[in-house]
Amino acid sequence: MSTGVEETPDVEREAELEELLGDRVLARETHLNAPGVVVNPGDVQDVLFTLRDEAGYDHCSCVTAQQYEDRYETIYHLKKFADPTDEVSVVVPTPLDAPVSQSAEPVYRTADWHEREAYDLVGIQYDDHPDLRRILLPETWQGHPLSGDYDQDKPQVVTLSEHANPLLPDHRDSEGDTMFLNVGPHHPATHGVLHVKTVLDGETVVDAEPDIGYLHRCEEQMCQQGTYRHQIMPYPDRWDYVSSGLLNEWAYARAIEDLADVEVPEYAQVIRTMGAELCRIASHMLALGTFALDVYGEFTATFMYTFRDREIIQDILEDLTGQRMMFNYFRVGGVAWDLPEPREEFFAQTRDFLDELPAKVDEYNDLITTNEIFQLRCVDTGVLEPDVAKQYGCTGPVARGSGVDYDLRRDDPYGYYPELEWDVVTEGGCDNYSRVLVRMQEVEESAKIVEQCLDILESWPEDERDIQANVPRTLKPDADTEVYRAVEAAKGELGIYMRSDGTDKPARFKIRSPCFSNLQALGEMTEGEYIPDLVASLGSLDIVLGEVDR
């Protein structure tokens, strides 16, 4: 991927970084996506503050932690919301015997959960972190599963800390007028196994703290045990498992194609783009339906209507990929097979859906967005200011609903998107209503993209339909090559960090889940609002616990 055109700004950027950080840079590294600077564990906040405030790296996309033979390492993947191709990786090595590093939480709020995860799974300690507890595993867990000395045969005795008093110390006496309420992990509105520790004052939410990890399935570990070529691709379908499969697969495809330097044929890119956007429509339909369910009550026509329409997409995707949900359709360097024969039938079927879509969107607008009670419920509730959204690393429709004009399909182009006509949708309302509007308009934009892809595919010469690049049977990228690549999934920026060690399996596979970062903002969005707003805000974040917990 690195061409002469890209190198000039890289050199400039590195010079800039050098000037900015001076001798705080211990060493330099080169990741495929960005220059890396190695800094002292004690300089983390200082360096990050400089990078954020003076160089404009306002987006802490991901925090990766890993263990080498001789050291632990934390990598902060920084980007700019204005230009996500302008990246820098801040690498913080810590010694094996004292893995303590300064926390980045004061600089980027989003680092809070990311560092907790690093502590939980790898075992690095973060000084100055406000609340360094385990996040995915139970608090009683022994050992850190992704660290070198973890004994996975050792039985874990997981007990519930039954008598932990969740009330704030100043609310424990009988005078206290707040009530602690566990929302979830089994609650109809948590969209899966999410547990929100809620403190209520009457019906007002004083504090809401999401407790995650109930659906942790060691996805990163499983990917680390699979070979690049074929064994990893089925897993992404299972992260955001509500019909965003192809979008997730693209995240891995993009990362591995950069790592192994694979050029994907254009024809395959068009198919990928079309499939991915169909997935986005399906995913947004589901988001819309479940949000309506949260706001409307036990049962609503909107929910069934969205599922009816999603079902049509599911049929189209089944024809394309052979599967309804767990597609496993992308391959390294292309897609598994060409469009289904007879092609005309597939085109007609998909076009029929697209032709009917505007009428359906109108119907949704009639049913939902123009409803006054709905507006009463959603306008100015769950407010997420743009600055706060950026601090929490929110991406996708959540960020765009807060007016953050950030879409990787346009800002960090991949696939066939740059060749197509479409717009990035943003709404400035920052509330639940804006997020719904963004999703509904994105459905229409996606439909535009699919339509153009269909035109292109239809007129593609028959003898030039290359669906896969020529990729070796076994992929062994050079040792110590590192890459962090993200795509715009249904819920936002889905990134993957991979480090190769010269074998056919990644040495570290880290998933940056958009839902994980988005969910972190829940507390901020709901404090001071009512329980129904908490439910609505949670619905408007559109989280999938499979992706949050991985």
Place this chain on the structure above:
Amino acid sequence: MTAAATFFPLQNGETVLLPERLADLTGLGEFGVAGELLAAFIAAFIVANIMLAMTGVAGPWAKRKITASFTDRIAVNHLGPGGILIIVADSVRLLSKENIIPENADRPAYDLAPIVIAGSALLGFAVIPMGSGIHLADPEVGLAFVFAVAGIASIGLVMAGYASGNKYSMLGGLRAVAQNIAYEIPLVVTGMSVVLFAGSLQMGTIVEAQAEPLVTIAGVTIPSWFALVNPFAFVLFLIANFAEVGRNPFDMPEAPAELIAGYQTEYSSVYFVLVYLGEFLHIFLGGAIIATIFLGGPAGPGPAELGIVWFIIKIWGVFFLTQWLRSAIPRVRIDHLIEIGWKGLLVLAFANLFLTAAIVGVIA
């Protein structure tokens, strides 16, 4: 017979109540007070069974079918024609389940709540004239009585809420109180405007007052149902009624997406059936009150014997409306709900009452 058919007032002014008629028919009247008591008991049994049968149809079957037709689905269709036998299957299922009582439940209250909820609704039907001579009692304070006993349900909801020993139930119970207080007053005040028209609280008299012809257009006589005489009051009453019985968009005490069915959360098996029955009975009681004081009670085209049919059609119409709203309208938030009640409906209800009083005064 044309549509211009005359509307028969209930039993032509001479009210013969069901217990009396039964006493006459069976000869029980000859056994004095004991006989009359027995006749009254049988009559009550008949009325209760009509209502329970309707609830039985509505709960497991009609509700599913109606919702399904709103949402492009089929719903139950395997057992019996149109799936109607699901009623039997569901009854067996619900009754054969284990009755799980939470450890923290406050026993007598927890056990009483379902009975209070279901019983209060059933009591209300005692004074409702259902047509075809099915009318248990017609006290002079009929309307006041029906509001009073329907209001008892709130106590049941609070009992269920706090006695369940569950925070969600507690919140649901609290919401139920706040909501019932906020909506009972507009409900009663709007009901009073009808009393001004009819000049009586007696259900029989209210129904009779609506039998008068309002206008005659092209040979079609339109009766002076209060819904036509005062549509404003009718709409107010409908809204307040939905809030009172806790249906969408005012289903705050249950709010499954927020409170996981609120005060019902901890009820299972027979207790759940009772709570559920109570809810449906309340919808039907609301429908019955609306039918009686706004829609001419059992009046309708055809012979007076068809009264019960028209009455059932009317209350099912109201039930249908609740299911329509359930499928189509978002739930309002608790603070909005209270605001709508106190700042909106209450003011409008009083405005309606004073206007009606003024108009009735001028005409009289």
